[in-house]
Amino acid sequence: MSETSGPASGDVGAVIAGLWVYPVKSCAGVQVQEAILTETGLEFDRAWMVVDAQGAFLTQRELPRMALIQPQLKTHDMVLRAPGMLALHIALDQVQEPVCVTIWDDEVKAYDMGPIAAQWFSDFLGVKARLVRFDPEEKRASSRQWTGDVEALNQFSDGYPLLVLSEASLAGLNEKLQAAGATAVGMARFRPNIVLGDLSGDNGLAPHDEDRLELLQIATEQGVVQLKPVKPCPRCPIPNIDPVTALSSPEVGDALQTYRQDPRLKGAVSFGMNAIVLQGNDHLLRVGQSVTASYNFG
Template identity: 70%
Template sequence: MDVSATITRLFVYPIKSCAGVELPQATLTETGLEFDRAWMVVDEQGMFVTQRELPRMALVQPELKTFEMVLRAPGMLALHIALDKVEQPVQVTVWKDTVASYDMGDVAAQWFSDFLGKSLRLVRFNPDHRRLSSAQWTGDTEGLNQFSDGYAVLVVSEASLDGLNQRLTAAGEAEVGMQRFRPNIVLSGIDAHDEDRLDELLVTTAQGEARLRMVKPCPRCPIPNIDPRTALSTPTVGDMLQTYRQTAVVGGAVAFGMNAIVLDGVDFELRTGQAAAADYKFD
């Protein structure tokens, strides 16, 4: 095949727009990595909220355990969320989609409201609901996701981050970490932004070959400007990306990383160190 790569890091973001969890292995599901964006914070109208409006969401750190998720945040007692329990069925909105979900109860709602200073609730995606990625990008293939911005998996290469950091340091700015870009799969062994040019990513797992199709460059909002350690925002990252990452296929938006959908490999285990391969996609 045209390129060979290695999975070097795996991340899930159990609660949309809160901190991620780095894992040595993760189960692939039809909606992406297991537990990725399975929960979401909504306002009183059921509309999703993110770091765009509430940057302190970056400080909410989940920990996944065998039977529960434990949430920690500065100045807050730990909140324990059972992985197998939900409460009231509700309808919520993420972007333009109305999604069947479950409210996680008053204790979780109070915890998020107290920490973020706004009346909020925590909801969980209803696994019976089928939320489809945009057919404009997936074509005849159905791409499913939960509460992500629209696609099952985000892939970024180490070389892409290295290229950004080289530009930042040359301009007298500090390097930034991969967590700013919230990928699920990080690859080594390919050139900077080669992920933009790949067709299907084939990952060799113990159960067989998993297949992910790269479908859309990831347009970037201001979230990469937010330092995940402090929740403070400066325009440095976005300003630098503007100088070299405007991408015509997404209307000239700044893009960094590639969105993908799951074709094969549901229930397979992805692990760091696994080999991946792909061919270039030529229009």
């Protein structure tokens, strides 16, 4: 199937308006024009993670300065930059010592990336830290409570391969922020992998339509990708952190509290949908590809 022919029609038509990869968990994202879809999400997404001296994962929740660490993916290496630091180069095809690390309640196998990377992160973050890479032989699965019979694998994401968010949802939030006298915010605060935008026509996306979609079908050169939204994304304080300054203020979380308390999450605030891969492993996703979906009326 060609990209122009598209998948089967549905209730909603959209396009991929943005693709984001977060190579190092909780550091800045990389906006890309195309990305290979793997069984664990977009290639290189959350492939690396920063851990403390005990091997427990570190995030912006405790260390907002992580937002200032900017990765750049090149052909053979990843380059990390941060204010006041020399660039750190991490080879994409090399690892060092095998280790075990913890992320939430999971203990997983990984590879330590060595003393130079450890010193770089420790110096910038002001805590004892190390950089590790996910062991590709490790099988870390999403919760079957939400994925049902599907074994959905992850690397160092919080629990699901992909996060899907629409431009319409962000626009709706920004209307509320500006009505309250606050400044509009960008998509980067919410760390999506796939951003959905509108096609021209009458069947575009309304705010939070991603909450109600049964299946996303994306036309690629290799065929049709099928993604299933399975769990609303509960929001921690990270969206309050300005990714440019690493300063936190409560306006975003306060606004979400007024209208996004989600009964599916026992009243926790949600924004965006976690999704799993049903079909399309190794397909190339590109900005501008067409997306069709049907509503879930269950």
